[in-house]
Amino acid sequence: MQVVRAEHAGACYGVQRALDLAMSAAERGGGGVVTFGPLIHNPTVVASLEDRGAKVVDDLADAEGKVVVIRSHGALPAERRQLEACAAEVVDATCPHVARAQMAAAELAQAGCRVLVVGEAGHPEVESLVAYAQEAGAKVDVVASMAALPEGLYDPVGVVVQTTQMRENLEAVVAALEAQGLRPAVKNTICSATRQRQKTASQLAAQVDAMVVIGGRNSSNTTRLAEICAERCPRTFHVESADELDPALLAGCSVVGVTAGASTPEDQIAAVATFLEAL
Numbered sequence: 693m694q695v696v697r698a699e700h701a702g703a704c705y706g707v708q709r710a711l712d713l714a715m716s717a718a719e720r721g722g723g724g725v726v727t728f729g730p731l732i733h734n735p736t737v738v739a740s741l742e743d744r745g746a747k748v749v750d751d752l753a754d755a756e757g758k759v760v761v762i763r764s765h766g767a768l769p770a771e772r773r774q775l776e777a778c779a780a781e782v783v784d785a786t787c788p789h790v791a792r793a794q795m796a797a798a799e800l801a802q803a804g805c806r807v808l809v810v811g812e813a814g815h816p817e818v819e820s821l822v823a824y825a826q827e828a829g830a831k832v833d834v835v836a837s838m839a840a841l842p843e844g845l846y847d848p849v850g851v852v853v854q855t856t857q858m859r860e861n862l863e864a865v866v867a868a869l870e871a872q873g874l875r876p877a878v879k880n881t882i883c884s885a886t887r888q889r890q891k892t893a894s895q896l897a898a899q900v901d902a903m904v905v906i907g908g909r910n911s912s913n914t915t916r917l918a919e920i921c922a923e924r925c926p927r928t929f930h931v932e933s934a935d936e937l938d939p940a941l942l943a944g945c946s947v948v949g950v951t952a953g954a955s956t957p958e959d960q961i962a963a964v965a966t967f968l969e970a971l
Contacts, residue, residue, distance in 0.1 A: 706787030811854025914953025
């Protein structure tokens, strides 16, 4: 079986930076290190960090006096202030692209816009974008797609987008607003790494017998990769590790493509590739 890896796959800069910061903190923390929420959406990585002494906490009280690592998805402004007040040290592992989106949301609010956040309601990054815009005084709506646009909108309207969204979804929302006669101020905060992974995964999926997409099931960008691949290659499998692969499902495949979400480190990709190459 030939295994072909997508040109762009696996941990992006923001995730790798967060991992490096968290690992460094754990090594020098002496057991007094916590991450405020899961560092990234990858259960295997989160478990590995806990084994190294960096436990996940969700309650501010559990962060008091500890070295606290802010997750790659960022934190709400109020949470950040409270952490800075109660923690022994705050290590900010917020992805720089997420931080840029947070500032963009605040800037739209400061400009007097009603802010629309294009993304998944309840996702920690989206919640942070909402909070930054609200703290700056805006009324905020989260819209998953053009179909979810609220009624009665009027200018000024500002649009900011979850960094892992598809560009086509943002474009459809903006087009729908313009069709209503609105002139939205648009902050395209989609991360280029997300777009690269989506593009090269789609290209590869059209050329192989099966696709294996590696990453946490709670990772929105990995789930989206799997959806994109399935559109081009019906035999697409989303797995978190090689243990989940059933060789019988790959029977008759000569060429298998491999890609991975932006929260998937290299060792997990290599383990799956090695498993496939041995079939």
